Amino acid sequence: MGFWDAFKRWKLAQQGLSSGKKRRVYDADERIGALLGNARWVYWLLCFSFVTYLTALVMQHPHTGKWATQNWQSALSAMVLGVTALIMLHLNHRDLTRKNGVMVLLLGGVLLQLTVVFLISHWVDIYHLRSEYKLLLIPFGLVPMVHAVLLGRRVGTFSAVFISIAGSLLIPTEEVVLYLLMSLACGITVVLLTSRVRKRLQLLRAGIYAGGLSLVFAVIFGDVLLGAERLLSDGTLFGVAFGVGFITALIVSGLLPLLEGAFSLTTNISWLELCDLNHPLLKKMQLDAPGTFHHSLVVASLAESAAESIGANAALCRACAYFHDVGKLKKPEYFIENQADGMENPHDALTPTMSALVIIAHVKDGVDMALKHKLNPRIIDAILEHHGDSMVYYFYRKCQELKALEQDKVGKGLENIEDLPQVDDKNFRYPGPRPRSKETGILSLADAIESASRSLKKPNPIKIRGLVDDIVRSRWIDGQLDDCTLTLRELTKVRDSFANTLRSMMHSRISYTKTEEIADRKSNGGKSAVEKKEEEASTSEP
Numbered sequence: 001m002g003f004w005d006a007f008k009r010w011k012l013a014q015q016g017l018s019s020g021k022k023r024r025v026y027d028a029d030e031r032i033g034a035l036l037g038n039a040r041w042v043y044w045l046l047c048f049s050f051v052t053y054l055t056a057l058v059m060q061h062p063h064t065g066k067w068a069t070q071n072w073q074s075a076l077s078a079m080v081l082g083v084t085a086l087i088m089l090h091l092n093h094r095d096l097t098r099k100n101g102v103m104v105l106l107l108g109g110v111l112l113q114l115t116v117v118f119l120i121s122h123w124v125d126i127y128h129l130r131s132e133y134k135l136l137l138i139p140f141g142l143v144p145m146v147h148a149v150l151l152g153r154r155v156g157t158f159s160a161v162f163i164s165i166a167g168s169l170l171i172p173t174e175e176v177v178l179y180l181l182m183s184l185a186c187g188i189t190v191v192l193l194t195s196r197v198r199k200r201l202q203l204l205r206a207g208i209y210a211g212g213l214s215l216v217f218a219v220i221f222g223d224v225l226l227g228a229e230r231l232l233s234d235g236t237l238f239g240v241a242f243g244v245g246f247i248t249a250l251i252v253s254g255l256l257p258l259l260e261g262a263f264s265l266t267t268n269i270s271w272l273e274l275c276d277l278n279h280p281l282l283k284k285m286q287l288d289a290p291g292t293f294h295h296s297l298v299v300a301s302l303a304e305s306a307a308e309s310i311g312a313n314a315a316l317c318r319a320c321a322y323f324h325d326v327g328k329l330k331k332p333e334y335f336i337e338n339q340a341d342g343m344e345n346p347h348d349a350l351t352p353t354m355s356a357l358v359i360i361a362h363v364k365d366g367v368d369m370a371l372k373h374k375l376n377p378r379i380i381d382a383i384l385e386h387h388g389d390s391m392v393y394y395f396y397r398k399c400q401e402l403k404a405l406e407q408d409k410v411g412k413g414l415e416n417i418e419d420l421p422q423v424d425d426k427n428f429r430y431p432g433p434r435p436r437s438k439e440t441g442i443l444s445l446a447d448a449i450e451s452a453s454r455s456l457k458k459p460n461p462i463k464i465r466g467l468v469d470d471i472v473r474s475r476w477i478d479g480q481l482d483d484c485t486l487t488l489r490e491l492t493k494v495r496d497s498f499a500n501t502l503r504s505m506m507h508s509r510i511s512y513t514k515t516e517e518i519a520d521r522k523s524n525g526g527k528s529a530v531e532k533k534e535e536e537a538s539t540s541e542p
Contacts, residue, residue: 042100050107051082057111057118058169078169085110085162093155101263106147106155110163113143117167135175136218136240139248140183141190141210145203146252150265153195160187182217186210198268198315204249211245266376271315274322274376275300281326281373291337292328295450296321298505302446303439306497310490312438320382320443323375327366327383334358337454352399356392356428363387363430378439385440386447388480389432396428434483441484442494445472449498459506461499468498 058078089097089106096102117138124134143163148156164183171179193206215237260266277283285293300321307314332338334346334355347355366383403423435441448471456463472495475481486494 039100043097043103046100046103046107047086050086050111051079053111054078054082054114054166057114060118074169078166081166081169085166088158093158096151096155102151102265105259105263105265106151106159109143109146110159110166113159113163114166114170116142118170121170121172133240134171135179135182136214136237137244138183139244139251140186140214141207141245142248142252144187145190145194145206145248146255146259148191148195149197149203149252149256149267150259150263153191156191156195157188160184160191163187178217178221181221182214185217186213189213196268198272200253200269203253204246207245207247207249207252208242209245210248211242214245215241264377266316266378268313268315270376271313271319274319274379275315277322279322279373281329281369282322284329285326289328289332289335289338291339292325292332292335295337296323296325299324299443299446299450301505302450302498302501303443305501306442306446306494307439309493309497310438310486312442316378316439317442319376320379320386320439321446323366323370323379324382324386324443324447325362325366326369327362327364329369330362330365331358335362352395352402353427356395356399359392359395360428360430381436382440382443384431385433385435386444387430388434388444389429390475390478390480391425392428392430396423396425399423399428434480436483438484438486438490441481441486444480445475445494446498448475449502453502453506456506459502461503464502464506465499468495468502472498 055075055078059075096106120137121134124137144156144160147159161184164180164187167183168176168180190206190210193209194203197203197206218237218241256267256269260270277286282293285296300318303317303321304314306312307317328335328338333343339345347358350358363383367380370380370383400423435444449468452467452471453459453464456467472491476491481491
């Protein structure tokens with residue numbers, strides 16, 4: 001297909017119908033997720049490899065046979081457990097099974113954790129170390145923490161539970177119960193503490209909590225740690241437990257950037273880093289398009305609050321809001337928010353159709369700038385989708401008004417009806433696509449509401465709520481929200497959030513009286529000098 005497309009472009013170029021150049025698009029072919037694609041045969045190969053490796057790992061362990069007397073029974077147990085895990089993934093996480101790259105991260109992480117359990121258990125036995133170290137040296141929170149940060153709380157919980165059950169096949173019988181308790185408790189703890197992580201310090205806190213929790217369970221249930229005297233006198237147990245938790249957090253913190261780049265994933269930490277106002281594009285916007293920059297800041301506040309109200313990704317909304325209008329940097333003077341008082345409006349010299357093309361072009365220009373600065377693909381999607389395929393109504397109505405004037409001239413015989421311009425609404429619509437996620441849907445509404453709120457005169461809660469309701473209703477009727485996953489219940493919460501945030505931004509202030517005017521009022525019986533003179537003039541008239 002690539003050769004055939006190139007040949008067709010060459011033929012069109014020969015006929016003068018094309019430049020022969022292919023439009024630049026963004027992709028991530030260098031990433032693992034993109035290389036694997038979504039082919040189903042790759043998915044089934046991953047599943048087969050997962051079950052095979054899990055079975056081989058159990059059969060190679062020196063403690064094989066504790067569950068059954070024959071190796072094939074242990075292998076059967078591992079196969080059943082692996083197939084059950086895959087069925088659970090298919091039933092409860094079907095969206096993940098469509099992405100082979102994510103499946104590699106999920107299944108590969110589980111196998112890596114089990115391999116670590118195997119090696120530590122084997123290593124302790126070889127060197128005849130104290131048996132309590134066998135469990136305290138295991139980094140129970142390693143893979144559940146990674147999965148919770150990158151893939152969400154539900155996936156992290158699945159990882160913690162399955163690792164606990166499968167790992168019990170690799171632990172001696174007398175330590176299975178304690179292993180299950182420690183693994184489940186530590187795994188679920190790190191998942192709860194890191195599913196919405198915004199700072200790397202939270203990873204460190206989760207790792208230390210996991211280390212402390214493993215020590216507590218070892219003290220309570222481990223027969224080697226009975227007695228308070230031995231616990232207090234043996235500081236190495238404290239050092240091992242908290243040290244393993246600390247090192248686990250450091251490893252996860254270092255791996256996250258690599259895994260994000262390899263599997264095309266982005267954490268809240270990275271979104272917050274993208275919100276740095278010292279980014280070259282944002283600094284350029286502050287200098288060349290200050291009105292657009294202020295508009296982006298307000299939209300970011302609106303979108304972030306609305307996303308938090310429905311449990312969407314608030315950090316993603318803020319980052320996308322900062323960059324959604326970077327395309328206006330190409331021609332900032334053509335946008336009303338960047339036009340200073342007394343400045344000539346460049347649209348006065350253009351036809352409505354040309355003005356609409358200039359306004360619409362900021363989407364394409366924004367994508368080009370985002371590609372040049374290598375912004376996250378989710379931000380590029382937000383730039384493309386934040387207007388959907390909506391219409392530039394101002395210039396569309398202006399064009400209709402001009403056509404009506406020309407029709408009046410035709411009626412008076414001054415013009416020929418064939419010379420009348422045709423008004424095609426397609427020339428006044430953005431190219432799209434429509435918002436395809438909750439975050440871009442919220443951003444689209446916040447952008448429209450912030451722009452419209454500038455026209456409110458003497459805003460009050462009733463006017464603000466009416467404005468929000470009108471814009472959300474018009475966008476919904478126009479079909480701009482059809483492709484995103486916002487429900488009606490969520491849309492109601494989003495509207496409430498917009499109204500509350502706007503009301504707090506546009507609240508009225510108390511009119512403070514100058515010090516001289518206060519003294520003047522005191523000397524004139526509570527009235528200003530102007531009011532006193534007006535009163536005297538009114539009483540002196542006949």
